[in-house]
Amino acid sequence: xxxxxxxxxxxxxxxxxxxxxxxxxxxxxxxxxxxxxxxxxxxxxxxxxxxxxxxxxxxxxxxxxxxxxxxxxxxxxxxxxxxxxxxxxxxxxxxxxxxxxxxxxxxxxxxxxxxxxxxxxxxxxxxxxxxxxxxxxxxxxxxxxxxxxxxxxxxxxxxxxxxxxxxxxxxxxxxxxxxxxxxxxxxxxxxxxxxxxxxxxxxxxxxxxxxxxxxxxxxxxxxxxxxxxxxxxxxxxxxxxxxxxxxxxxxxxxxxxxxxxxxxxxxxxxxxxxxxxxxxxxxxxxxxxx
Numbered sequence: 110x111x112x113x114x115x116x117x118x119x120x121x122x123x124x125x126x127x128x129x130x131x132x133x134x135x136x137x138x139x140x141x142x143x144x145x146x147x148x149x150x151x152x153x154x155x156x157x158x159x160x161x162x163x164x165x166x167x168x169x170x171x172x173x174x175x176x177x178x179x180x181x182x183x184x185x186x187x188x189x190x191x192x193x194x195x196x197x198x199x200x201x202x203x204x205x206x207x208x209x210x211x212x213x214x215x216x217x218x219x220x221x222x223x224x225x226x227x228x229x230x231x232x233x234x235x236x237x238x239x240x241x242x243x244x245x246x247x248x249x250x251x252x253x254x255x256x257x258x259x260x261x262x263x264x265x266x267x268x269x270x271x272x273x274x275x276x277x278x279x280x281x282x283x284x285x286x287x288x289x290x291x292x293x294x295x296x297x298x299x300x301x302x303x304x305x306x307x308x309x310x311x312x313x314x315x316x317x318x319x320x321x322x323x324x325x326x327x328x329x330x331x332x333x334x335x336x337x338x339x340x341x342x343x344x345x346x347x348x349x350x351x352x353x354x355x356x357x358x359x360x361x362x363x364x365x366x367x368x369x370x371x372x373x374x375x376x377x378x379x380x381x382x383x384x385x386x387x388x389x390x391x392x393x394x395x396x397x398x399x
Contacts, residue, residue: 141331162235176323194288225277232264253314275305
C-alpha cells in the first residue's frame with residue numbers, strides 16, 4: 110500500500126489524545142483497530158450479469174444508489190462510524206459512487222482510491238457476460254474453485270486475489286493503529302478478509318460467502334488477533350432509506366450458486382449439451398465478480 114495513499118485519506122489537524130495516533134501508547138490503540146468494509150451498492154454488472162472489470166464497470170444501478178443512500182441515512186442517524194480516521198475505496202466506479210454517497214455521513218474524512226482494493230482482476234474476461242464466459246472457457250469460476258487458475262488470460266487467480274486483497278487490508282490496519290478505518294470495496298474483498306483472517310483452508314473452497322450489497326462487515330484487530338464483530342450487516346436495507354419502514358426491494362436474492370450446488374452426477378443440465386451447461390455456469394457464477 111502506497112504511503113502517500115495512506116496519508117491522503119486521513120483527516121487534517123492534530124491527533125486527539127486517545128484517538129489511536131502514533132503517540133497514543135495507552136489510549137484506544139489498546140482497544141485495537143476497527144476495520145469496516147462496506148460492499149458497494151448493486152452495480153450494473155451485477156444486474157446485467159457480466160464481469161465488471163476496469164474497462165467495463167458502469168457504476169451503480171438506481172437500486173444500488175438507493176441501497177447506498179439507505180446506509181448513508183443509517184450512519185448519519187446512528188453515528189456508528191463517527192471518528193473514522195481513514196476512508197478508502199477501490200478504483201472501480203461502483204465503489205467510488207458508493208463512497209461518494211457515504212462521504213457526508215463520515216464527516217470530514219476524504220476517501221483515497223487504490224487498485225489494491227479492487228475485485229479480482231478479470232483480464233481478457235472483462236466485459237463478458239457469465240454465459241459468454243462459460244461458453245468461451247468451458248468452466249465456471251466460483252470462489253475457491255481451481256484457486257491457482259487465472260480467471261482468464263491476463264487475469265488473477267483466486268489464490269492470488271485473496272492474497273492481494275487481504276494484504277491490502279492488513280496494510281491499512283497497520284497504518285492506523287487504534288483508529289477506525291472504513292473501506293468501500295467488493296464482495297470478493299470481504300470474502301478475502303473472511304478467508305485470510307479466519308484462516309480458512311483451501312482459500313475458502315469449503316464455504317460460499319455472499320455479503321449483501323451496501324452491507325457492513327467489521328473486524329477488530331488486537332495485537333496479532335482478528336475479531337469478527339459483524340458480517341454483512343444490512344439492517345438498513347430492511348428498514349428502507351429513512352429507517353421508518355420495511356423496503357424489501359432493497360434486498361437482493363442470493364444467486365443459486367450460493368444456496369445450492371447440486372452434485373454433477375445429479376445435474377440434468379450436464380447431459381443437455383454445452384449451451385445448457387453454459388446457462389448453468391452463468392447462473393452459478395453470477396454475482397461473484399462484485
